[in-house]
Amino acid sequence: MNLRVLVLINSAAVAISLSAVNYYFQHKWYDMMITFLVTLISSYIVFYYLIEKYIYSKIKLIYKLIHNLKLGRDLRDALGEHVTANPIKDVEEEVKEWARLKKIEVDDLKKQERFRRDFLSNISHEFKTPLFAIQGYIEALQDDDFDDKEMARNFLEKASKNVDRLSYLIKDLDEISKLESGEIPINYSKFKINDLVKDVFEGLELKAKHHNIKLTFKQKYDEGIYVNADREKIRQVLVNLIDNSFKYGKEGGETAVSIFTLHEQVLIEVTDNGMGIEEKYLPRLFERFFRTDTSRSRQIGGSGLGLAIVKHIIEAHQQTINVRSTEGLGSTFGFTLQKTKQTLPFPNIPVLKS
Template sequence: MKLSVLVFINALAVAITLSIVNYYFKHSWYDMAVTFSISFITSFIVFYYLIEKYVYSKIKLIYKQIHSLKLGRDLRDALSESVSIDPIGDVEQEVKNWASEKKIEIEQLRSQEKFRREFLSNISHEFKTPLFAIQGYIEAILDDDLEDKDMAMQFLQKAARNVDRMSYLIKDLDEISKLESGEIPINYTKFRVNDLIKEVFETMEFKAKQHNIKLVFKQKYDEPYLVNADRQKITQVLVNLIDNSFKYGNQGGSTSVSFFDLHDQILVEVTDDGMGISEKNLPRLFERFYRTDSSRSREIGGSGLGLAIVKHIVEAHQQTINVRSTEGLGSTFGFTLEKVKQGPFPLPILNS
């Protein structure tokens, strides 16, 4: 409501009240009219002065402060001379918007704080386990005074494996940190995703036999599906996803890779027929160190960062990754890649 309208209503109410009281005692229409005029004018001036000085000016100041905090510097300077025709209404709306934004920020901060606590707890546990193991093996060797050389050698080998585990943790943490900060650039090249899948299968064939899992590619290798991405990093994505399927797959099962030609993208899917993942765990699956089955995860090894790295690499390509799973039936991880549209002339293809 405008200031003049607000003052007019208040002054009119006072003038009507005083004129009615005057008429009640004097019974004179003339005196009533004079009282109404004088009281209306006086009330209008007094109310306008009081509201403008002590109420409206303060509200406008609050509005300007809230408004300037929400605007960028350039835009704030451009609007510094403009005056709102309804500061009270604007303040009300601004405060509502501000309260809503702050509520969202507080919820995000609480969520981040919870994630930070869990992350610190997880990373402490991940480093503590191999560190204590190394300490125990070394102390056992020192107590034995190297009398049993065979036992000493076994303990040293076990200590070395735990050192390797710590090295993998540090390497993966460093890689995630660099991906988040943008220190690792995305080197885009055009290549056949078919050829890349074939190469990854050849690389992981021995490991698949160790887990008694069959690798299946559902498309023909000779069909040209060109994508524009960082070949080395997408190789890592496929290796991590396939390796994850080995860890949680069934003996004698299979891991299949397939892709689908979308309008501007190629969707690549890695599917296993393993134990599956419960629905409640799916939203947090790509968090660092998050494990759906802690006892089994630590037993089969790994840093607990493989899926987090996959997510960061895919998102660094401005693409998306998702997962769907059914307990007891298996899981499917799918991620998109930018599709290269071929023109009348063939594009150069990177195969190495």
């Protein structure tokens, strides 16, 4: 509905009202018609002037401003001046859309604020625990003045472990920060994922024996499965996932790695038969410092950033990672990688002698 129609409707309403009043008192159709016409014309002129000058022009200015801000100067120049037949309706739609976007923005800011508070609280706790332990051991050594050599050696070893824990924490924080900012590039190369799994198993063999956990590679294919990825970063993913299975596995348990070839991807799964994870914890499992069993994981060690680093590495490869778990039965972490074809060597072609 444009301005003229709106003014005409209002003017007609006023004219009909005054004409009805005139007929009520005069009872003359002729006077009523003259009153109707005069009132309609005068009301139309007055209303149009007032609305155009004080209301409509302001609305058009607001809409033009909103439209220009939304498009930007370059796009606006390309499209030319925007003309609308109904700026009132357009302004209403623009304001509703603006309100919707602002609500989304506010919700995102609230989530970020909650994340920031939780992160600062967690990192403060993670730093304070080893620092207070180191401080306690040093004060005990100072009070004892190294009279008890055995106790001093024991306290120094414990202080050293807490220093190592601080170093791991700082190193992991630095790495996850660089991964998020894109400072660490992904160096793609073609390699056999089968061989990488075997290398990782060899490196973790002693640690697996220490935790009394059997490592099993469920590889059903004789031929090598080639992927296109950053070999060293995928090694870190496998090490972190298998190490995580040690923390939450059971005594005499098993950690298995399986490989499945999909259409254009390879799915690698790391499965353990440990304590499992409650379903309510699964959405938060890749958050920084999140632990389902705080006391146990802290006793075993780690920075609490292993799974967060895994998630960032896989997402940097533009791939996906997921987890499924049943409490009391175990957990399975699966991630995908881009599959590549094996390059076949050129056949020996006999040279024809002339």
